[in-house]
Amino acid sequence: MKALLIDHDDSFTFNLQHWLHAFCEQVLIINHCEIADQQFADFDFVVLSPGPKSPHDYPHVVHWLQKKFFAKPIFGVCLGMQLLTIAADGKVEPYVPPLHGKKSKLETNIPEFNNLVVARYHSLECLDLKNFDLIARCETTAMWIEHKNEKWLGVQFHPESFMTENTFLLQNYLQQWIRK
């Protein structure tokens, strides 16, 4: 598979690239500023990277999502999930206290992912997720969402972090979800 990874000036993008290489033969990284000029036909899916600031600071990415220029699967990580949320009429608001470099256990109905230890780096959270199914959470915070109509999947945690345990489970899940 070929992935296009859109980087939001993050410091974990190359970790995500290596993480995706578990099942992709090619992962091309472009900067978010280049999104309007990018050709997408060659890629099987797009990944929106984590990054600093708020999704409202990336209106061109939200616009690109809302215009549905890309009909294939989109996977958003952290800020990436927040961008999917904004693009689908949800809200992103401050999360207090922020968690950066900390670990939590997922709460989900999927047995293999329930209680999985995941790494968190966020000071904002996704709310008002009427257009999404909630797959996993930590307490009341959405950790993993899937759009009800679009082929969009988002995780608030960081699957590429060295703190996230058994991360191959998520690599498998994502690979199957893309093919589904």
Next chain:
Amino acid sequence: MKPVICFYESETYLYSTDYTLLSCPDTTSVTQFLNDIQLKHANFKKVVQINFDAFAKNPVAKACLYEAAKAQVYVLKNAEVLTFRDIQLKHTALLRSNTDLLTAAPFELLVSKKEFTDNVNQIYNWIKAGRIYQVNLTAAFRARLKMDSLQFFLMMHTHFKGNYKCHLPHPDFSIISFSPELFLAKNGKNLVTAPIKGSASALVNTQVDLIDNQKEEAELSMIVDLLRNDFNSLEITNSARVTGHRQLMSLNYIQHTYSEIQIDTDKSLPEILEKLMPGGSISGCPKKESLDVISELERTQRQAYTGTIGWWHNGDFKLNIAIRTFVSTEDDYFYFAGCGIVYDSDPDKEFAELIHKAGSLNVHYE
């Protein structure tokens, strides 16, 4: 010539009085400067010193504490490998204690406590708003002190524990580093980094205040992910491995935790530094945004401080993160210290850590 002294293998030092000092011109990129040296002087042992922002595409125009090039390389025509004791024996005339001079000239912090803690609060607000996760905030100290830099190096050597000490003389200034932190070591294809994050006074309960402390754990974990990322930027098929996490390092007056990350790469020193400078542990996370925060908040350029110093020979090298570092000029000695600021940082505690990192120096602040 005044000797260049640089940490080497197993508690020995490279010591040389027969060297050529090359400085990177303003108009040349550091990558180009290092590539040229690599071609021309491959077989010589070299000592490299590179400033914190030497690779910045648009370096900030900000006040400098002293005049210096962004990078310098000492090409050692002859070098001995000596123990610290051997070096002392070469310079017995300098060994008479000069501590009176030190007490008479206190190190004045060049920002006020209020300015520093205000900046910690500003970073706290930016973390809350999502701008950054962690920033390394630093400040400079100055002592009006005239003392030979080699004498200072020999005298202060026992006050600072650390495996990456060096003395780099220059006609206009000297750099004296007592760093405990490894930035990069390359041996064959193997590249290693060992970032330090998490600090506590040597007097406190290590288990409670450092090992079990979630703030200290998160500070280091973040930097481990950041350095994995920087290492992963070098290669596609080989991935970075975390080969040690949260190991304890006890120094004279302070204790730290550090981790270790490795990758296999064929890349050369100039290529590696271009992608990895400045180091993650002394910038912040995400790095690009943290560097903007640092240039907005810190008063003066860091120059050699938090840059890197070490040796380079053929393809192999070992470089420190230039912390616990002094710069001496004709009339002054500068020292620098900093702290990693995260959401749960307490401004007063961070200020105390800043002062604590000055160790046994006689420090004054407003």
